[in-house]
Amino acid sequence: MNHAIITVNDLNLWYGQSQALKHITMEIPEKSITALIGPSGCGKSTFLKTLNRMNDLIPTVKITGEVRYGGENIFESEVNALRKEVGMVFQKPNPFPMSIYDNIAYGPRTHGIKSKAKLDEIVERSLRDAAIWDEVKDRLKKNAIGLSGGQQQRLCIARALAVEPKVLLMDEPTSALDPISTSRIEELAMELKEKYTIVIVTHNMQQAVRISDFTAFFLLGELVEFGETEEMFSQPKDQRTEDYITGRFG
Amino acid sequence: MKHKTKSLEHIIHGIFLILGLITVGCVLLISVYLILSGLPAILEVGIADFLFGSSWEPSAAEPEYGILPFILTSIYGTAGAIIIGVPIGFLTAVYLAKMAPKKVKAVIQQAVSMLAGIPSVVYGLVGMIVLVPGIRKLFGIPDGSGLLAAIIVLAIMILPSIIKMSVTALEAVPKEFEDASLALGATPEETYFRVSVPAAKSGIAASVVLGVGRAIGEAMAVMMVAGNVPNMPDSIFQSVRFLTTAVASEMAYSVPGSLHRNALFSIALVLFLFIMLINATLNFFLKGDRTK
Ligand SMILES: Nc1ncnc2c1ncn2[C@@H]1O[C@H](COP(=O)(O)OP(=O)(O)O)[C@@H](O)[C@H]1O
């Protein structure tokens, strides 16, 4: 198991009175794919959004415990710097209503890069890394809204890569896509783990098996089991995990 | 029975159609009437002399009918109101739509609605009593009424249209765009100005055009604070007369059928054309939003 890039220690989260995450403790290994699985409403998205503090935007949220990234407690560090390091791809592709080029250049520009040559280079590298360069290189100035759903999602991945994150959080990135686009994103994720740490929420267990190195099984806000994907799916330690992966509930 | 309801439906449909056609009829009637009554004077004076003549003296021994002072005053007055009103309105809209705490937002929006409901004669009155003496004292000039006073009054009057329409446009921006920006490490303020505002740009542009329409069509308030003398607007303190107020203030004492009376109709026609142009621009922006 690789060295842990994110360490979660006794994390609890409440939406108002109702507790959505309970005593979560886990380590996310660097340069690998960690899948978060579990039935709908068990807290996968909530946990993912805690890692880049997108939950901060919801006023009723209360959090206790610790999430360490690079040795620092993320709740005490500067939020914009954290989000630059820990990028996010959303469930529904959400490119900005601007050109493909401007979509990718948005992040770098935000972080102060002005040189046209540098931006050109970042745009090309990010689009290549997200395996969409060949499809869009002739229409970088066209509006990103005109792309297909699968292309939009890869564009969103490229946009996230453009700020050179270390970690990429993906919340069911293929749930809105057709099977072909889905497998392209899966392949892409497996290539990206050479350079990035990926945490992916999926409700599709085959997907978890296909692409992830580690799997975390959530149930009712609790982390039931966490371990190597192969091991968890062949010899689950907890009865509830076994019930879930064999389809007995959820 | 079935037959009966069918014919009833037809009758009801017909009534609504007629009601709708009343509006169309009014627009047509006004357009035709304005063109018919506006053209004779323009033809008699000569279109160039009418539009670009800089002197308006209908009761002189040798009357002159140049409306350039009115046209320029309306354009400068509107432009000035836009220059002052748009930045204030736009920033207020961004604040209300994106940043303001709920309670503050409710109070400000209530105030904006009230501002929209104040009759223009009241704007004129307050302008006369507060603004005009204020300008006179502040700049040490003999008379505070003039172009500047009119610009300020108009700027305030167009605020509600700009704010309301821009807030609506900004609130319609999908939250996903903003989330994507925040997740890239942009601050909320960067997000509002670099993602939300561009995404709402047609609505915001339309709000500005609406403001232009409101400003150029306003008569009562500017009549009360602009000095109402047909001078060329060559200084912001100049006493001036707008297209609207030119028609309003002379109609009562022009002789029916005279060239003077007809020239007033021609001014109304010019104003009407300006408004048509503004409406076309507005439609352009709103349509741009829908096809997106
Ligand atoms: N913004 C919110 N406000 C209140 N409750 C929420 C909010 N988002 C999620 N929840 C609740 O938290 C629990 C976990 O939700 P979520 O993390 O979205 O689950 P999952 O992604 O596993 O389907 C659910 O019970 C859900 O209703």
Ligand SMILES: [Mg+2]
């Ligand atoms: Mg979810």
